[in-house]
Amino acid sequence: MLMAVVLVLIVVGSVAFHLVSPWWSTPIASNWGSIDTTIDITFWITGVVYVVVLLFMAYCLYRFRYNPQRRSEYQPENHKLELWLSGLTALGVVGLLTPGLIVWNDYITPPDEATEIEVVAKQWEWGFRLPGKDGVLGTTNIRFMNDENPFGINPDDPAGQDDLLIDDDLHLQTDKPIKFLLRAFDVLHNFYVPQFRAKMDMVPGMITYIWLTPNRADTFDILCAELCGIGHSSMRGIVVVENVADYEQWLKEQITFSQSMAGLNKKIKSEVKLVSRIQDKQALFSVHD
């Protein structure tokens, strides 16, 4: 009896919590409203099942509570009922899966006009690379990485010379589709902006991608959503979505790969020698231990 009451309270309480709680999806800022719609569909279908099953159970517990004068009914099977229930469940599954797969197809198919922007992650910071005037990102390889060339851009690739390197906030313009190419240098990371809904792991040794169209001008947090070591929770970045004029202005202030190499060359040469001396020493130690 008590349990039947508690079950009803759980149903009422859960539905009420869902309706009035202050915690719900953070307002969307990209084209992925369709993902939110599939969440709503899923909520409706599964929510109805949840409520019906629990109320049915509450009724059974109340109606068929123990009575020494009574015997339970002996009915080991009812094939027809089981088939009906399986059929209805299958129907529900189709109702969930269809929108799910349609949206997934959109999710993995970037439009041709999408601009490519590279996001790089390493413990525990973000970097961004824009293709520059030629519209093409230069090739990269971990082998080229060092303090002078933190993105590992191939120095002999002409396409890479005008790439814009950004180690501060990323800016995007509204209503322009973007294909993010995701690259990690050390361990797994995950490029995650809650308001964009999209997310994808960044895996060392391969390039992954997501695409989206930011559609609301504001400032958003970038978080890492794949555990990446002791700095995981503090690996934050900022993305600013703004109108074309502001974006163009920001773009002008960024420096290209070749500019950064030229600027750095003098300053770093002496440091490189020091670093390589330290590395030699470390190699010596590691041979001995």
Place this chain on the structure above:
Amino acid sequence: MASETVVIPPAELPEVELYHAKSWITKYVFSQDAKVIAIQYSGTAVLIGLVGLVLSWLMRLQLGFPETFSFIDESEYLQYVTLHGMIMVVYLLTALFLGGFGNYMIPLMVGARDMVFPYANMLSFWIYLLSVLILVASFFVPGGPTGAGWTLYPPQAITSGTPGSDGGIILMLVSLVFFIIGFTMGGLNYAVTVLQARARGMTLMMMPLTVWGIFVATILALFAFPALLVASIMMLFDRILDTSFFIPMIYEMGEVIPREGGSPVLFQHLFWFFGHPEVYIVALPAFGIVSDVISTHARKAIFGYRMMVWAIIAIGGLSFIVWAHHMYVSGMNPYFGFFFATTTLIIAIPTALKLYNWTLTLWKGNIHMTVPMLWCIAFIVTFLNGGVTGLFLGNVSVDVPLSDTMFVVAHFHMVMGVAPIFVIFAAIYHWFPLATGKMLNNAMGQFHFWVTFVGAYLIYFPMHYLGFVGVPRRYYEIGETTFVPPSAADLNAFITIMVLIVGFAQVVFIYNLLTSIFSGKKSEVNPWKATTLEWQTSEFPPGHGNFGDELPVVYRWAYEYGAPENVDDYVPQNIHPDKVARKPIAE
């Protein structure tokens, strides 16, 4: 059921001579008796489980009250997260369901004297104990235990930016290797005993669902654990011998690490090829046990027994082709998403059917609201809740915003933490009289149940909504953001307080267990009036060899409750049809 017409086949082989212990040590320590091994397994699993429980308290203290406890820093927090997960999933749940309940229930329920390979069964426990000790040792090595998350994803698991990347990760992997070796010895036992040592008349389709659940789970584990074994060994090589199974060329801490060709995603495939069946390794025994306990306490035949068996088998089979639903945003080929979302949602059909059949078993039953029954109802609630949220995460595009958030944490705790643990409690309250001859204290049992059930629901139900907000999992602290409202901190504090309250209820439970063993009310024989063989032994509690001089012969299925032609509302499986009291037939 037309069980009365079943022809009982003659014994095919003479009985095998049972091993008899000659000393106290071989009887209680290096025991080959499955019942003693079961208690050893269960005791060890519960003890290490308590460590896992305390780790969850520490974790929740940090999340509920950030910047309050100076002794918890980020690397310790990650170590708590990792060890809590690994202990609960592998060293508690797997060991308790298979090593504990498997050992205790299989021989008794199928009508055997013991497991078929008692010596290997004994080794199984001692190797499991060794694996637990190695795991515990990792707390005491320099750098502490690994903080890589229970999924141990490389490269992070073995690189220097992760806590415990010195000795901790090595001991973790070695411990897993031993666990798997130990489990395999036990697992082969459980499977072969079910297939070869059943009592005369006990056809496969007459076995109680508990045995079916544990049997199929064992088969899954025998196929799934090898994937984890090879993954663990390959990662050990990567860590110790600098091989490149999972490590590509990376740039770490200002240096190019000259490895080549390894794939971090390969590890994830191996891990989840184990990891997803693992969910069902825990769930299927729970499904089986809950079916039997519900049927017994509702005094009603389990509804749709045959469908329940086929559903267990179907779920077991399907569980091997859904693993990559854990990897929708891992960077694997995105087209896999279509396949794995489809298989994942298909698995919902047999699972839902099981759930319907449990509730339909209550329909027109005669329901005793005993403590074991309460736990079963609570299981249905939490399992349904967790199953429903699984339909969000399994459905590829819905998973995208929710993946790696607190929604996932709430989902898997509901479905494979809370729900199976509730079944474990149901099973302990149900079978404690069998194992000890004593009843557990009812008042403490009620207290334990209500606090745990209501508390667990209040912990995990609202936690889903933090996931909708977008709070990521495995975060030491969320800090200032543009999207998490300040009220989320209050919710986190509330959850932490509930965790501590529910934790206290477990202390009451342990106290109840320990005092009832010694001073509990004496149980009558077969106190729940159950039909299954474990309650029909010659001695109560069952002694060495289980069934006295003669093994039982089985005449009917395990769910003869409330059959209208019988005088009693239940008929045990081993009562000869001629000896069943019938009602006079009305003309």
